[in-house]
Every structure is written in C-alpha cells, then in structure tokens.
Amino acid sequence: MVIIGSRPAKETELGPLEGKVLFEGTDVVNTGTRKGRGIIFAGAGRGFYIKDLEIVARLNHQFKGFLLILPDVFFSQVAGRPAVELTHFSNAAAVIEIQRKREKPQFFGLQPTVDHTRGRGGDHFTQLTNSRDILFLGVAPNDYDPEPEDILGPLSAKKGSFIGIWDVDFKVVNTPKEGRVELLSEVVVPEHSFKEPELTHWQSEMGDLGYSLLESKEFLEAGEALLQMSEAMRHILNQPHLGFEAFAGIDRLQKEQIESLQKAINVVLKNIYMLGSYDDFIRLEKHYVPEADFPLEEYLKEFLKRLSTTTKNR
Numbered sequence: 001m002v003i004i005g006s007r008p009a010k011e012t013e014l015g016p017l018e019g020k021v022l023f024e025g026t027d028v029v030n031t032g033t034r035k036g037r038g039i040i041f042a043g044a045g046r047g048f049y050i051k052d053l054e055i056v057a058r059l060n061h062q063f064k065g066f067l068l069i070l071p072d073v074f075f076s077q078v079a080g081r082p083a084v085e086l087t088h089f090s091n092a093a094a095v096i097e098i099q100r101k102r103e104k105p106q107f108f109g110l111q112p113t114v115d116h117t118r119g120r121g122g123d124h125f126t127q128l129t130n131s132r133d134i135l136f137l138g139v140a141p142n143d144y145d146p147e148p149e150d151i152l153g154p155l156s157a158k159k160g161s162f163i164g165i166w167d168v169d170f171k172v173v174n175t176p177k178e179g180r181v182e183l184l185s186e187v188v189v190p191e192h193s194f195k196e197p198e199l200t201h202w203q204s205e206m207g208d209l210g211y212s213l214l215e216s217k218e219f220l221e222a223g224e225a226l227l228q229m230s231e232a233m234r235h236i237l238n239q240p241h242l243g244f245e246a247f248a249g250i251d252r253l254q255k256e257q258i259e260s261l262q263k264a265i266n267v268v269l270k271n272i273y274m275l276g277s278y279d280d281f282i283r284l285e286k287h288y289v290p291e292a293d294f295p296l297e298e299y300l301k302e303f304l305k306r307l308s309t310t311t312k313n314r
Contacts, residue, residue: 036093036094050074157243209226210226219271247303
C-alpha cells in the first residue's frame, strides 16, 4: 500500500491519522514530524519539463515549510549531475520522490541512471544535502494506485509546464522504517475567475500599446495610464503566492498609490477599445457570447472596487 487516498491507513508506528493519506512509503531519510502549508508538484500529470526546475528554485526562495513532490527522473543524472539540487528544496519541510518502474527510457535527453527503487532514492537524496530537518520519503506507486492529483483535487495554481500547486495544510511523519503524508485541510481554490495567463496577456498587451501611444500627443494620457496599469499588474504577477491571487498586494498600497491607480484605471477604461483583445472579443461576442462582459474590463472594475474598499477600511 503506497498511495491510498481517503481509505483508512493501518495502525503502525506512524501513529493515528489526523487527515487524509496522500502517500505512504518505506524509503525514508530523516525522522520526525513536520507540518506545513502548500504542496508543489513538479511533474504533475506525469508531465516532464526540466526547465520547470528553474521555477521550483524561485518558489523555494520565496516560501518555507512547503511539501515538494518530484518524479524520480529529476533526481537522475544529467551531464554527470542530478537535475534537482539543494537550491530547489532547501526551504521545504519535506521532499517526496515518486519512484516508477520503467522497462525503457521515457524521456528524450534524460533518463533515470540511478536506481531509486528498493530504498535507493533515500541514499541519493543524502548526496544532495546533509540537512536533518528536511524529511525525505520515496514512494513507489502501483499501476492501480490513484494519482496524487486525484487525491489532492482542484489546483490552486499552475506554474510552468507541469507544476501543480495546492494551497493545503499537510503533515509528514517519518520513522526509521516508514513514512506517511497526510492532508489536514481542504484545498483552497481561488474564488475569482481571473486566471494567471489572462493577466500575463493583458499586462503585456497594455504595456505594448502604452509605449506606442506615448509618441502621440493626442493619446499621451492614455499611453501613460496603460503603462501604469501594466506595471501594477506586473507587480501582482510577481507576488510570491502558492495559489494565484489576481489582486495580490492591493491592501498594502499607500494612499497616494491608490489615488494614482484609480485615475489610471478610469483612463484605461475610457480607451479600452484600442486594445486588440477588446476588438477580438467584440467580434466574437456578436456571434458566440451575447451580453457577455469583456474580461479585462470586468477585472479593472473589480480592481477599482477593491481599491475603494481598501481606502474605506483604513
């Protein structure tokens, strides 16, 4: 029994269950109990992209006490060294290695060159760090076991190509012979409908248009407002968060910043027709989504509302 979902776990030296079991395994390094919040899974959906590790390193720099899940292929040798390094998990509470049996290589340019099964993954982990407070657990799921994503449920956010993030409380227990990961709460999924790819597109589009309008005296104010909003959205996109938050940091703005943004948003709303995505939406709306609102316009109005609320609450 390795990944058992919500089924009851047998009573072992791991102690009584507090939540829902995500993983169980016997390949352990370091003992003890760690609790934290936030699960980062690089390789979700059995996808693989080595560039995702650059994002994992940035997340590791921003957060502490999270759980990192990696497929064994990330621990394998690339040009004589493992793809994963201490910079990817130095602030993690625990690292889970999913060890799969492979009869032949499955990835171009990268294939497991270290036997991570039968307790070997833990030996490899100790070559990357001698830290005693980061728990390691290697798990070897059977073909009939549910995927971790099936147990975790809806994503809180998605990064890179195959990085899934779940905003959830967890507990990891390691004894000398076995380990277990439990989910202690429900996953927090953002309620708003604005997605990170949308904001990324709008931020870039407004910045490009803003720069082009600076060359025209007639639309200079519009250009400056678009650039200001583009910069504000860039700041939101760069906020450290486990789950994407489309209005992150608004509550920390100073009074002068709020007033300036309110003015800029109103100018952008008056000139929103200049954006190519607005033109595309209007043409699409006539044929497929009548009476719908342009998502960026909806976002900017919600932005104004939140700025006003922030001012009133001070």
